[in-house]
Amino acid sequence: MNKYLERIYNGVIKENPILVLMLGMCPTLAVSTQAINGIGMGLSTTAVLICSNLLISALRKVIPDQVRLPAYIVIVASFVTVTELLIEAYLPSIYSALGIYIPLIVVNCIILGRAEAYANKHSVGLSVMDGLGMGIGFTLALTLAAAVREILGSGTCFGMRVLPEAVEPIGLFVQPPGAFLVIALFIIIMNAIGIKTRQRKLVENGCDGCCAACTADCDRREDVK
Amino acid sequence: MKGLILIIISGALINNVVLNQFLGICSFLGVSRQMKASASLGGAVIFVITIASAVASLLYDNVLAPLGMGFMKTIVFILVIAALVQIVEMFLKKHSPGIYKALGIYLPLITTNCAVLGVALTNVQNGYNFIQSVLSGFGTAVGFTLAIVLLAGIRSRIEESDLPEPLRGAPIVLIAAALMSIAFMGFADLALV
Numbered sequence: 001m002n003k004y005l006e007r008i009y010n011g012v013i014k015e016n017p018i019l020v021l022m023l024g025m026c027p028t029l030a031v032s033t034q035a036i037n038g039i040g041m042g043l044s045t046t047a048v049l050i051c052s053n054l055l056i057s058a059l060r061k062v063i064p065d066q067v068r069l070p071a072y073i074v075i076v077a078s079f080v081t082v083t084e085l086l087i088e089a090y091l092p093s094i095y096s097a098l099g100i101y102i103p104l105i106v107v108n109c110i111i112l113g114r115a116e117a118y119a120n121k122h123s124v125g126l127s128v129m130d131g132l133g134m135g136i137g138f139t140l141a142l143t144l145a146a147a148v149r150e151i152l153g154s155g156t157c158f159g160m161r162v163l164p165e166a167v168e169p170i171g172l173f174v175q176p177p178g179a180f181l182v183i184a185l186f187i188i189i190m191n192a193i194g195i196k197t198r199q200r201k202l203v204e205n206g207c208d209g210c211c212a213a214c215t216a217d218c219d220r221r222e223d224v225k
Numbered sequence: 226m227k228g229l230i231l232i233i234i235s236g237a238l239i240n241n242v243v244l245n246q247f248l249g250i251c252s253f254l255g256v257s258r259q260m261k262a263s264a265s266l267g268g269a270v271i272f273v274i275t276i277a278s279a280v281a282s283l284l285y286d287n288v289l290a291p292l293g294m295g296f297m298k299t300i301v302f303i304l305v306i307a308a309l310v311q312i313v314e315m316f317l318k319k320h321s322p323g324i325y326k327a328l329g330i331y332l333p334l335i336t337t338n339c340a341v342l343g344v345a346l347t348n349v350q351n352g353y354n355f356i357q358s359v360l361s362g363f364g365t366a367v368g369f370t371l372a373i374v375l376l377a378g379i380r381s382r383i384e385e386s387d388l389p390e391p392l393r394g395a396p397i398v399l400i401a402a403a404l405m406s407i408a409f410m411g412f413a414d415l416a417l418v
Contacts, residue, residue, distance in 0.1 A: 022395065025254070026339050030247040070307060077300040085296060100346050103299040107339040109251065175410065176245050180403035184396045191391035 004129045011133025017110045018141035019190060024110040027101050028142055029179040035158045038146030039139065040094040041101065044083050046135025048105050050128055051079045053119040057127035060120045072115045073106070080105045110138060148182050149173050229360055231416075232353075236364025239416050242340050243372045244406040249340035253373055254398055256331070263377035267370025269328040271363065273313060273335045274344055277306050278362025281345035282355050295349075302345045310335055340369055375405060 017023045024045070031041045055075050056063075063071045084102045088095045095102070105111065114134055119127040147157055153173030155163035163169065172178050240246060243253045249270075256266045281302050289295055314332045317325040335341060344365045348358040379401045388397055 025250045026247050029250060070304070073303055073307065074300065077303050081296060081299050084299070100343060100350065103346055104248070104339050104343055106299055106303050107342055172407070176247070177403040177406040177410070179247065180399045180406060184399035184403065187394075187396045187399070188391045191394075191396065 004125065007126060007129035008133040008136065011130065011135070012137040012140065015134075016137040016141055017134055018138060018145075019186060021110075021113075022187075023113055024108045024138065025183070026104065027108060028145060029176075029183060031098055031101050032142060032146035032149050032179060032182070033153070033174045034097070034150050035143055035147040037094070037097050038143035040087075040091070041098055042135070042139025042142045044087060044098075044102060045105055045108060045110065045138055046132070048076065048079045048083055049111055049114060049135045049138075050131040052076045052111055053114060053127040053131035054124060055079075056115045057119040057122060057124045063120075068120065069112075069116075072112055076111050076115070077106045110134060145179075145182055145186065149178055152182075153178055229357065232357055232360045233364035233367070234415060236361050237368035237371065238409065238412040241368045241372055241409050241412075242343070242365045243369055244402065244409045246343070248343040249338045249369055252335075252338055253369075253376065253402070254395065257373050257376040257380055257398070260374065260377045260381065262331075263373045264370070265327050266331045267366075267373055269331040269335060270338070270340070270369050271366040272328070273306075273310060273332070274341050274362045274366040274369075275359060276313065277309055277341050278344055278348055278358045279355070280305055280309060282348055282353065282358035285349050286355065298346065298349060299342075302342055306341050306345070340365065372405065372409075376401060379405075 011017070015021055018025075018028055027041055027045070031037045052072070052075055056072060059071075059075075080103060083105070084095075087098075087102060114130060118130045122130070151157050151162055152170050153175075154171075155161060155167060155169040170178075173182065236242070242248050243250065252266060257263050284301060284305065285295070285298060289298060289301065310332055314325075317328070317332075344362050348361055351357075351361075353361055376398070380398060383397055383401065392400075
């Protein structure tokens with residue numbers, strides 16, 4: 001397989017950010033009430049991820065190692081602001097549905113995590129494909145979770161009714177507890193079919209592993225022990 | 226006065242930052258293994274969020290809003306929070322080694338805790354003034370501490386139980402969080418009082 005396509009496969013299947021790496025749980029849990037919100041959030045994150053991977057990879061020889069995290073944060077925050085303004089201008093309904101979770105893409109662990117783990121070591125072309133692959137993987141998993149919640153919780157999918165009128169939807173699934181339950185269900189299925197999620201190992205270490213900064217800190221804590 | 230108390234209660238219980246708004250999930254799931262560690266993280270979070278809300282509110286009202294640069298808030302807030310955490314860490318290290326020893330290792334984790342940025346942005350969105358922002362930050366952080374300490378208590382019981390293989394690790398913690406979230410939905414009625 002061509003190494004550019006391999007990045008897409010890696011992001012969508014092998015290292016799916018939500019289902020395998022368990023990154024970016026906050027937006028996954030928060031905006032997955034309707035499938036359309038899942039797509040909106042997924043695509044916004046993908047746009048930011050591709051742009052930030054591109055710029056960070058292009059600047060990887062310029063940014064000094066000691067100040068790389070603040071530099072990455074500024075780059076990511078700028079792209080998030082641009083994305084936020086564009087969504088506010090052109091897609092106001094998505095903007096009001098996603099609300100505060102759009103600016104919070106800045107602290108989405110996937111973005112800093114990919115910058116630290118991939119973009120600062122690889123060429124611009126590969127980093128863009130990595131961003132694209134991770135973004136598609138994130139969008140697909142998020143939309144899947146959102147679709148499950150929407151079908152169970154309101155009986156609709158992308159706003160179209162899929163359950164017959166006679167079936168009473170379980171309202172709990174579009175409420176906050178439903179988010180935890182659906183994600184728990186996904187991980188149970190992953191565990192049952194034998195795909196090890198990364199979170200399990202990290203939770204056992206008592207460590208976060210949510211992003212580059214925390215992971216670095218976890219290493220430090222391991223050393224102290 | 227009643228409004229101010231309601232802001233604290235709303236932040237801590239009604240709109241619980243973790244169980245209702247899903248901010249700070251990473252540390253909620255990651256650090257809740259031991260009661261002592263969770264309580265220390267909670268202490269550090271209360272400290273940082275309260276200060277960060279105060280600083281963010283001052284900056285927005287006195288610098289960003291008068292200059293018409295409200296759109297820069299995300300960039301400014303995240304940098305201020307990152308710098309603030311560093312300063313707090315250095316200050317504690319020098320002046321109160323006791324607190325530093327208890328909270329120190331958790332401070333860097335908080336920079337990327339989305340709850341801190343989330344609270345600062347929500348305060349701006351709700352148009353809170355300085356005092357309201359500080360109280361809302363404090364209430365939210367208390368809510369985070371409450372949730373993580375409760376989860377740590379539940380997890381210490383789960384550790385000893387015999388679970389089916391696929392449920393071990395993250396899934397059972399998420400299910401416990403779901404049940405806690407259902408319990409916290411009961412607080413929604415407090416808003417009507």
